[in-house]
Amino acid sequence: MPNIALELGKQAATFGVKSAYGEPQDVDGVSITPVAFTYSGFGGGSGDGAEGGGGGGVSVPVGVYVRREEGLRFEPNIVTLLVVAVPFVWVAGRAFSRIIRALKK
Secondary structure, three states: OOOHHHHHHHHHOOOOHHHHEOOOEEEOOEEEEEEEEEEEEEEEEEEOOEEEEEEEEEEEEEEEEEEEOOEEEEEEOHHHHHHHHHHHHHHHHHHHHHHHHHHHO
């Protein structure tokens, strides 16, 4: 019987820093390093003669680090920024309106 924890550990090694920070690419004398938010989850179990395990992960592109002669600069991914900002602004607005409504009473 294989050790499930060791197998999951091997799979987890593929996620992490290498998937969050991609390999730098040189384009027209500019070094570009992609950046992503990554997370993963794994599980396993056994019982009644059956056993199994699995896992998965998600990677969301956040932006890139751009290195030029002037220095290093982070350029965010605007689409991801909007996808994260819209729900945050909506929740903050709802909370703020409820606080104001509670203070008026």
